[in-house]
Amino acid sequence: MKTVCELNMCNGCMACVEKCHRNAITIKDDLKYYNALIDTKKCVDCGLCTKVCPRENDNDMSKPKWWYQGWADSEIREHASSGGAASAIIRAFIKHGGYVASCLFDSGKFVFEVTNEMAVARKFAGSKYVKSNPEKIYGKIQSLVKANQKVLFIGLPCQV
Numbered sequence: 707m708k709t710v711c712e713l714n715m716c717n718g719c720m721a722c723v724e725k726c727h728r729n730a731i732t733i734k735d736d737l738k739y740y741n742a743l744i745d746t747k748k749c750v751d752c753g754l755c756t757k758v759c760p761r762e763n764d765n766d767m768s769k770p771k772w773w774y775q776g777w778a779d780s781e782i783r784e785h786a787s788s789g790g791a792a793s794a795i796i797r798a799f800i801k802h803g804g805y806v807a808s809c810l811f812d813s814g815k816f817v818f819e820v821t822n823e824m825a826v827a828r829k830f831a832g833s834k835y836v837k838s839n840p841e842k843i844y845g846k847i848q849s850l851v852k853a854n855q856k857v858l859f860i861g862l863p864c865q866v
């Protein structure tokens with residue numbers, strides 16, 4: 707069995723799946739571990755999957771540049787997990803013309819969406835204490851950034 711990163715070390719960020727133009731990678735979820743399996747019949751050894759894998763590369767573990775805490779008004783907090791800071795920042799970001807990429811619950815799945823519409827962004831509120839699936843979001847963000855749009859990403863550290 708050939709895997710993108712070391713066995714049982716995959717964090718499920720899905721970056722390799724999105725990067726592989728040969729469609730050669732499948733994520734196997736054993737609940738305890740993720741593994742990114744490579745179909746050697748399809749793989750052409752281009753190395754792109756390893757290049758994007760956070761497990762296979764040194765990460766820049768820099769300290770946060772800023773650190774704030776705060777809370778939103780009660781109307782926002784009612785729908786949020788905690789103080790509603792995320793929802794308030796999302797709202798402000800969209801109001802100023804930006805896009806937001808985050809996790810929502812859709813047809814039984816915890817998927818990622820990117821939007822500049824508040825009606826969609828409202829679905830981001832609240833924590834989903836499950837493995838969310840960011841598959842295909844990176845390419846969408848890349849296209850928006852290349853088109854000079856501002857994108858706010860809210861997700862788990864491995865996805866960031």
Ligand SMILES: Cc1cc2nc3c(=O)[nH]c(=O)nc-3n(C[C@H](O)[C@H](O)[C@H](O)COP(=O)(O)OP(=O)(O)OC[C@H]3O[C@@H](n4cnc5c(N)ncnc54)[C@H](O)[C@@H]3O)c2cc1C
Nearest residue numbers: 786787788789790791792793808809830832833834838861
């Ligand atoms: C898996 C997980 C573990 C956490 N563990 C801790 C912890 O140990 N200690 C701690 O202090 N806080 C933890 N948090 C954060 C905390 O539970 C709340 O999410 C946070 O305080 C909410 O702030 P808020 O009210 O501003 O967010 P909200 O306004 O409710 O917005 C929540 C944001 O988080 C995003 N989000 C929610 N679930 C997921 C998910 N599964 N994957 C990706 N994005 C998601 C939403 O899309 C939204 O953008 C965790 C969150 C998650 C999702």
Ligand code: SF4
Nearest residue numbers: 726749750752753755
């Ligand atoms: S080496 Fe290239 S072709 Fe093979 S799995 Fe990785 S990205 Fe796909």
Ligand code: SF4
Nearest residue numbers: 716717720722742759
């Ligand atoms: S890129 Fe992400 S999903 Fe792919 S093997 Fe590495 S950690 Fe796992």
